Amino acid sequence: MTIGSMFGDVFKSLFKKPVTEKYPFAESVTPEHFRGKLEWDPEKCTGCQLCVKDCPSNAIEIITIDKVNKKFVMRYHMDRCTFCSQCVLNCRFNCINMSEDEWELASAKKEPFEVFYGREEDVTELMARAARPETGEGCAEEKAQ
Ligand code: SF4
Ligand code: SF4
Numbered sequence: 001m002t003i004g005s006m007f008g009d010v011f012k013s014l015f016k017k018p019v020t021e022k023y024p025f026a027e028s029v030t031p032e033h034f035r036g037k038l039e040w041d042p043e044k045c046t047g048c049q050l051c052v053k054d055c056p057s058n059a060i061e062i063i064t065i066d067k068v069n070k071k072f073v074m075r076y077h078m079d080r081c082t083f084c085s086q087c088v089l090n091c092r093f094n095c096i097n098m099s100e101d102e103w104e105l106a107s108a109k110k111e112p113f114e115v116f117y118g119r120e121e122d123v124t125e126l127m128a129r130a131a132r133p134e135t136g137e138g139c140a141e142e143k144a145q
Contacts, residue, residue, distance in 0.1 A: 032100070036089070038078075045074075045093065059076060
């Protein structure tokens with residue numbers, strides 16, 4: 001590239017709009033079918049564990065609260081998830097989805113990456129069980145979502 005052509009490019013760019021986006025000050029639109037944070041519907045879940053078996057990242061646990069009454073809690077390890085969507089495709093009951101809106105997931109702390117999904121009373125029951133020394137799973141401090 002000669003100096004002359006370089007000045008030409010610089011001059012032309014003075015009259016062009018910048019191509020960069022002003023993120024995070026201006027929101028960009030996420031594309032359709034974007035793979036963001038998992039969403040889970042406990043009302044449809046049968047506890048079949050297919051999503052757990054098929055997840056290549058070991059990012060999901062389905063914890064049984066009451067098998068007879070189909071009460072389950074999903075423990076989602078977001079920091080392990082590769083957002084491959086395998087669990088969404090394989091769940092035969094359409095319980096799992098990937099959010100198109102929730103994708104700003106960065107955090108300097110570990111806690112936000114462990115998420116509990118489920119009915120409020122089921123998550124509360126799980127936390128209570130975890131708090132008991134004989135059944136503790138070490139998750140008493142986690143928050144339900
Ligand atoms: S595959 Fe679907 S129905 Fe089966 S445990 Fe996972 S979320 Fe529940
Ligand atoms: S999107 Fe992929 S990595 Fe994430 S929980 Fe589902 S199967 Fe596992």
